Amino acid sequence: MKMRKKSDLPSKICLTCGKPFAWRKKWERDWDNVKYCSERCRGAAKPTKQTLA
Numbered sequence: 001m002k003m004r005k006k007s008d009l010p011s012k013i014c015l016t017c018g019k020p021f022a023w024r025k026k027w028e029r030d031w032d033n034v035k036y037c038s039e040r041c042r043g044a045a046k047p048t049k050q051t052l053a
Contacts, residue, residue: 016041
């Protein structure tokens, strides 16, 4: 497989922070379901028990 420039890779906007993020190899099989740029944003998006009470 040829090397690609990062600007040529698909990108999305993070639902939590609103910043754009690019495709990563580890997301290859699950790219359609990726919504957050990082574990931190994914954790911030989930409601905690404290906020529900």
